[in-house]
Amino acid sequence: MSSDLVQIRNDIRDRTTTAREVVDQTLARIAQSNTVLNAYHEVFDDEARSAADHVDQEIAAGKPVGALAGVPIAIKDNIVTRIGRTTCSSRILENYRSPFDATAIVRLVNAGAVIVGKTNLDEFAMGSSCEKCAWGVVRNPWDSTRVPGGSSGGSAAAVAANLCAAALGSDTGGSIRQPAALCGVVGFKPTYGRISRYGLVAFGSSLDQIGPITHSVRDAALLYQCMAGDDPHDSTCAPRPVEDVVTTLEETPKSFRVGLPAQYRKGNSPAVDAAVAHAVEFFRGMGATIVDIDLPLTDVGISTYYVIAPAEASSNLARFDGIRYGHRTKSASAKELFDLYAQSRAEGFGPEVQRRIMLGTYVLSAGYYDAYYRRALQIRRLIKHEFDAAFEKCDVILGPTSPTAAFPIAGMTDPLAMYMCDVYTVNTNIAGICGISLPAGFDETSSKPLPVGIQLQAQAFAEPTLLKIARAYERVQGGRAHPKI
Amino acid sequence: MNAESPSLSIDDVRHVAKLARLAIPEARLDALQHELKAILGHIAQLQSVNTEGLEPMAHPLTLVNRLGEDVPEPGMPIADLLRNAPATEGVFLAVPKVLGGESS
Numbered sequence: 308m309s310s311d312l313v314q315i316r317n318d319i320r321d322r323t324t325t326a327r328e329v330v331d332q333t334l335a336r337i338a339q340s341n342t343v344l345n346a347y348h349e350v351f352d353d354e355a356r357s358a359a360d361h362v363d364q365e366i367a368a369g370k371p372v373g374a375l376a377g378v379p380i381a382i383k384d385n386i387v388t389r390i391g392r393t394t395c396s397s398r399i400l401e402n403y404r405s406p407f408d409a410t411a412i413v414r415l416v417n418a419g420a421v422i423v424g425k426t427n428l429d430e431f432a433m434g435s436s437c438e439k440c441a442w443g444v445v446r447n448p449w450d451s452t453r454v455p456g457g458s459s460g461g462s463a464a465a466v467a468a469n470l471c472a473a474a475l476g477s478d479t480g481g482s483i484r485q486p487a488a489l490c491g492v493v494g495f496k497p498t499y500g501r502i503s504r505y506g507l508v509a510f511g512s513s514l515d516q517i518g519p520i521t522h523s524v525r526d527a528a529l530l531y532q533c534m535a536g537d538d539p540h541d542s543t544c545a546p547r548p549v550e551d552v553v554t555t556l557e558e559t560p561k562s563f564r565v566g567l568p569a570q571y572r573k574g575n576s577p578a579v580d581a582a583v584a585h586a587v588e589f590f591r592g593m594g595a596t597i598v599d600i601d602l603p604l605t606d607v608g609i610s611t612y613y614v615i616a617p618a619e620a621s622s623n624l625a626r627f628d629g630i631r632y633g634h635r636t637k638s639a640s641a642k643e644l645f646d647l648y649a650q651s652r653a654e655g656f657g658p659e660v661q662r663r664i665m666l667g668t669y670v671l672s673a674g675y676y677d678a679y680y681r682r683a684l685q686i687r688r689l690i691k692h693e694f695d696a697a698f699e700k701c702d703v704i705l706g707p708t709s710p711t712a713a714f715p716i717a718g719m720t721d722p723l724a725m726y727m728c729d730v731y732t733v734n735t736n737i738a739g740i741c742g743i744s745l746p747a748g749f750d751e752t753s754s755k756p757l758p759v760g761i762q763l764q765a766q767a768f769a770e771p772t773l774l775k776i777a778r779a780y781e782r783v784q785g786g787r788a789h790p791k792i
Numbered sequence: 793m794n795a796e797s798p799s800l801s802i803d804d805v806r807h808v809a810k811l812a813r814l815a816i817p818e819a820r821l822d823a824l825q826h827e828l829k830a831i832l833g834h835i836a837q838l839q840s841v842n843t844e845g846l847e848p849m850a851h852p853l854t855l856v857n858r859l860g861e862d863v864p865e866p867g868m869p870i871a872d873l874l875r876n877a878p879a880t881e882g883v884f885l886a887v888p889k890v891l892g893g894e895s896s
Contacts, residue, residue, distance in 0.1 A: 402876075403876055404875060404876060406868050406869075406872035406873055406875070406876075407868065499852045499853060500852075500853050513850060513851045513852065539860065542858045543851075543853060545853065546858070604841075606837075607837060607838065607841060609834075610834060610835045610836075610837050610838050611838065613831060613834075613835055614835060614838070621812060625813070628813065629878060630877075630878075630885055630887055631873075631876070631877055631885060632876035632877060632878070633876070633878070634878070635878035635879065641888070642888055642889075643888055643889070644887060644888055644889075644890050645813070646815070647887070647888055648813040649809075649810075649813045649814055649815035650815045652812075652813055652814050652815070653814050653815040653816060653817075656814075661814055661816070661824075662824070662827060662828070662831075664812050664814060665805070665808055665809065665812055665814070665824065665828060666828060666831060666832075668808050668811050668812040669800075669804075669808045669828070669832075672808065672811060678839070679835065679838070681848055682838050682839070682841075682843055683838060684848030684849050684850055685843035685846040685847070685848050685849070686838060686841050686843060686846075687848070687849040688846050688847060688848070688849035689841065689843070689846065691849060691852070721830075722827060722830075722831065723830055723831055723834055726831075737852075738852060739851075739852020739853065740852075767852070
């Protein structure tokens with residue numbers, strides 16, 4: 308069976324196969340591999356089979372079906388679904404069942420998608436390795452001793468191991484793109500506000516964005532198109548029409564400019580630098596103009612991000628207090644409300660989430676607000692200006708997604724060192740622009756080949772250009788390779 | 793304050809934990825202090841950027857208030873919402889007494 312979402316969709320529609328056959332094969336592969344990979348926290352066998360049967364009945368009856376009819380899709384477990392639980396890979400939400408579906412889920416289901424399960428993440432999407440998941444570490448399908456990246460590591464591992472046709476992730480500072488790079492698949496973070504955040508459990512509200520993790524750019528474009536567009540439930544969703552990115556995808560721009568930032572060249576592994584150099588030659592070969600650009604605030608982005616994101620998180624996560632939903636302490640000492648809050652939260656949140664809540668609370672507290680939070684927001688404007696100036700000179704910015712390939716599980720213990728993995732991805736979110744990570748070969752220096760990703764970034768709402776250029780690269784690369792599992 | 797070399801005492805950590813409503817065990821305070829100091833030490837690089845005259849940017853989109861039609865819409869059923877509550881009494885959420893104990 309093909310792994311490509313568009314191909315699966317077409318085969319189901321043409322009755323070359325059935326949605327039921329596709330979902331049965333997917334569930335069988337999950338049953339075989341998930342005990343090792345731990346990509347899924349929960350799998351919806353019965354619901355997925357009956358959704359697939361429904362699609363097959365519609366097709367047999369000659370009824371028109373949606374653009375995603377019958378394709379099995381995995382959902383990061385911080386996006387709420389009526390079926391199953393939504394835990395954010397946190398003990399504080401261990402048994403939480405959402406009374407509603409996120410807008411992105413409603414739109415996928417309306418297009419005929421079959422939701423197969425919920426994937427693991429770093430708790431509340433805070434992490435770059437999926438080691439900080441309350442339900443155990445997620446493993447990289449290319450080498451199970453290594454991390455899949457994070458925070459959408461379960462989704463990326465599920466796509467890479469062919470345990471779904473595509474998956475949803477969320478990206479606050481690189482959480483779609485970095486795990487996609489480390490697992491050798493496509494990860495697309497649209498412009499801030501392109502896909503509704505309604506039903507995405509909030510981490511950093513001015514940074515968060517849902518996006519697809521897929522086998523191909525073509526699949527990413529289709530999923531994006533199905534989900535994008537204004538939503539009355541999210542006032543920060545962009546009220547502007549969504550261009551058709553699916554039928555125009557093969558129209559490579561006649562001439563375009565690729566920007567290479569000087570600041571994206573230090574501290575990368577040789578394989579990552581080689582993948583970028585190879586992409587430069589490819590784009591030059593197809594007639595693109597290569598221009599040197601300057602993004603001097605690349606490094607400062609990490610510091611800016613680790614003020615803004617924890618500040619917003621400390622506010623957003625205040626809702627988890629053991630009163631209306633989520634874990635409530637059973638401790639007899641919590642007789643008063645304050646102790647009930649503080650003990651429920653200390654028991655329910657893991658160490659990294661507590662660290663970020665503490666950091667966010669500190670930078671927002673009296674006496675420190677101006678020096679940290681206000682200053683970070685001023686630098687955010689500078690970062691935006693820097694991208695605006697760069698996009699005067701180029702249409703896309705090319706660079707690595709992550710400085711290295713997947714690192715060993717338990718190999719990075721210093722929180723600060725882990726934060727540095729996001730150096731090429733956080734500024735995309737800080738400025739609210741769009742970016743995509745593409746599979747770009749392998750690092751062959753380890754015992755097993757490890758995927759390497761390149762990233763293309765484009766100006767806010769420039770998704771049509773970004774996707775066309777990404778697709779041109781993918782066509783020549785010949786699509787992604789598959790791990791042996 | 794001196795952001796170049798953040799002075800974050802154990803008492804500061806206790807105070808922030810209280811603001812954050814986190815019951816951090818005493819045994820964990822020392823390690824947390826060191827972790828936070830390391831991160832704040834790195835973040836101190838923000839002080840080296842000239843931000844004079846820059847308007848803070850809280851959000852990437854130019855936002856305007858978006859007003860909805862003032863018409864009633866059905867809410868979610870109370871039973872659905874209460875299903876996730878850790879303790880209930882009838883159609884109410886049960887909580888410990890809100891006003892302090894001995895000290896009130």
